Amino acid sequence: MRIIGGQWRGRKLGFPDVDGLRPTGDRIRETLFNWLAPDIRGARCLDLFAGSGALGLEALSRGAGASLLVERDAKAxxxxxxxxxxxxxxxxxxxxxxxxxxxxxxxxxxxxxxVFVDPPFQLNLWQAVVDALETGGWLADEAIVYIESGRESAYQVPPNWTLHRDKQAGQVSYRLFYRLHPA
Incomplete structure (x- = not known):
């Protein structure tokens, strides 16, 4: 995996061969971080299902204030x-x-x-993750939530989340939501 922008641009990092681990591709990452450019500097980031760390480490490279990587596989x-x-x-x-x-x-x-949400697609965790993020005190009032899923994956976001950007690459759908604090 290669960091594509920021202070560690071009750095290559290893990651183990773990079932279900597929780093977010360079093109998708480039698009995502172009979308996030106005908001990433100083941001507190949460990289769920971190895997290779492609999203959380890229955020740090581009000036995020903090990045918490969450990964259950011990090797990863x-x-x-x-x-x-x-x-x-x-x-x-x-x-x-x-x-x-x-x-x-x-x-x-x-x-x-x-918050970056990119679970192993076969686990179909999007809805449970979205619900837990919204109700568990994880999100700042105007948080930004990135969700990467299979093209056919279905999930419902809370009414106070608005779709900011949406794109597809092959069988992958990726979306950026802005959260408004519930009134």
Missing amino acids: AAQLRANLALLKADQGSLINADALTLLQQGNSATPFDV
């Missing part, structure tokens, strides 16, 4: 920890846990400005 988490150390990414942290279980426990810490 160990590689993420090594990549954070290699990059000297002090503003990055890692939790080796199941993302959905963590979300369902709720968040009492500072909520996140940008």
